[in-house]
Amino acid sequence: MHSNSGPSPVTDKTILLIIGGGIAAYKCLDLIRRLRERKIRTRVVMTAAAQRFITPLSAGAISGERVLTDLFNLDDEREIGHIRLSREADLIVVAPATADLIAKMAGGHADDLATAVLLATDKPVLIAPAMNPRMWLHPATRRNVAMLQADGIAIIGPNSGEMAERGEAGPGRMAEPLEIAARIEAMLANPTLDPAATAPTPRGSLSGRHVLVTAGPTHEPIDPVRYIANRSSGRQGYAIAAAAAQLGARVTLVSGPVELADPAGVKVVRVQTAAEMLAAVDIALPADAAVFAAAVADWRVADAATEKIKKGKGGTPSLSLIENPDILKTVARRAEIRPALVVGFAAETERVLEHARAKRKSKGCDWIVANDVSPQTGIMGGTRNTVHVITADGVESWPEMAKDAVAEKLVARIAEHLVLGQADV
Numbered sequence: 253m254h255s256n257s258g259p260s261p262v263t264d265k266t267i268l269l270i271i272g273g274g275i276a277a278y279k280c281l282d283l284i285r286r287l288r289e290r291k292i293r294t295r296v297v298m299t300a301a302a303q304r305f306i307t308p309l310s311a312g313a314i315s316g317e318r319v320l321t322d323l324f325n326l327d328d329e330r331e332i333g334h335i336r337l338s339r340e341a342d343l344i345v346v347a348p349a350t351a352d353l354i355a356k357m358a359g360g361h362a363d364d365l366a367t368a369v370l371l372a373t374d375k376p377v378l379i380a381p382a383m384n385p386r387m388w389l390h391p392a393t394r395r396n397v398a399m400l401q402a403d404g405i406a407i408i409g410p411n412s413g414e415m416a417e418r419g420e421a422g423p424g425r426m427a428e429p430l431e432i433a434a435r436i437e438a439m440l441a442n443p444t445l446d447p448a449a450t451a452p453t454p455r456g457s458l459s460g461r462h463v464l465v466t467a468g469p470t471h472e473p474i475d476p477v478r479y480i481a482n483r484s485s486g487r488q489g490y491a492i493a494a495a496a497a498q499l500g501a502r503v504t505l506v507s508g509p510v511e512l513a514d515p516a517g518v519k520v521v522r523v524q525t526a527a528e529m530l531a532a533v534d535i536a537l538p539a540d541a542a543v544f545a546a547a548v549a550d551w552r553v554a555d556a557a558t559e560k561i562k563k564g565k566g567g568t569p570s571l572s573l574i575e576n577p578d579i580l581k582t583v584a585r586r587a588e589i590r591p592a593l594v595v596g597f598a599a600e601t602e603r604v605l606e607h608a609r610a611k612r613k614s615k616g617c618d619w620i621v622a623n624d625v626s627p628q629t630g631i632m633g634g635t636r637n638t639v640h641v642i643t644a645d646g647v648e649s650w651p652e653m654a655k656d657a658v659a660e661k662l663v664a665r666i667a668e669h670l671v672l673g674q675a676d677v
């Protein structure tokens with residue numbers, strides 16, 4: 253996320269962006285714009301295949317520099333040779349890194365300007381893979397990616413989700429321009445950092461960390477058979493717990509009543525009421541990060557009946573409500589045991605960002621994940637989500653995604669935050 257506070261340590265750095273030939277190439281135009289906003293100079297090299305998706309003219313117009321395309325073009329070579337090109341940049345970024353480009357890099361090919369630059373460079377390299385999920389999961393690509401990682405090349409993404417091809421889903425979507433820009437900023441600001449330390453989602457990047465997640469609704473009893481509840485399915489919180497466990501975290505999931513199976517490798521503590529949820533959270537603490545995704549009932553019945561309330565006796569009963577403890581606020585404001593990162597959710601039905609910003613302050617948490625749960629969005633209880641992540645530094649709006657993809661992306665951010673110890677990701 254782009255910070256507006258003070259001059260950035262990456263101002264006046266130069267990156268060389270190598271655009272590969274994939275449908276995600278169009279996202280590079282937005283990436284260049286984001287880098288310009290951050291005052292990062294961007295020189296662009298495009299492969300021949302990339303030029304079938306976007307034109308050098310459009311990339312040049314946005315970057316403000318002539319785009320280079322040809323290893324053997326005398327004009328280009330006279331102007332700046334591939335050796336100089338590769339050495340003058342502070343960082344080389346390959347986006348989208350197609351399966352073919354990754355294979356060429358792993359094999360040390362140098363038959364065009366892009367690959368020649370990559371072979372000639374002594375600078376850090378970041379790649380943003382993008383391809384069909386089957387290609388990404390193919391053993392050949394797995395091998396090639398492992399080789400690049402062993403060579404010290406940093407990798408961002410790919411993200412999971414729907415692909416450009418209809419009906420295709422899985423890992424393979426290029427990381428979003430904002431994510432790539434944030435990674436570039438981090439790498440430029442820490443040039444000596446091990447690339448693995450800035451990788452967003454390496455397996456095991458949360459190992460040794462404890463992540464606490466709350467999920468689901470709470471049930472607040474009216475009498476032994478009736479309760480107050482809400483439409484939360486618990487899916488988003490369960491997906492977050494699963495994603496954190498995937499990255500090697502020890503995960504405690506304190507769950508209200510839901511019809512979901514325990515995620516693999518996660519300790520699940522099942523509760524009914526807000527009071528029980530707070531007690532379970534207290535027992536689970538301390539944690540390195542806590543994500544409060546539960547839709548906790550704001551109120552409970554002041555004097556829940558111990559026997560079933562009978563119809564007709566004394567007319568219609570009236571319920572007197574009292575406020576439940578705010579679990580998020582309690583934990584965020586408890587200095588002695590506060591997790592390093594406290595993330596809250598804000599489910600809103602109108603003026604989402606405004607309410608969410610206010611909530612971040614009033615609850616005392618670090619990030620708020622806000623979403624619009626008005627009935628027409630179908631999000632409450634559904635499988636997809638459109639969220640905005642609000643930090644001290646601004647708002648990042650993510651496109652509509654499956655709740656699993658939101659979880660993976662959020663957990664990758666959490667891992668990055670805990671590893672880099674940065675407030676702004």
Ligand code: C5P
Pocket residue numbers: 466526544545546547548549550576577578579580581595596597598599611
């Ligand atoms: O105030 P509101 O319910 O909109 O706040 C939502 C955020 O606060 C969520 O992160 C939710 O899990 C948390 N919360 C809580 N305990 C409450 C109410 C909300 O932890 N009693």
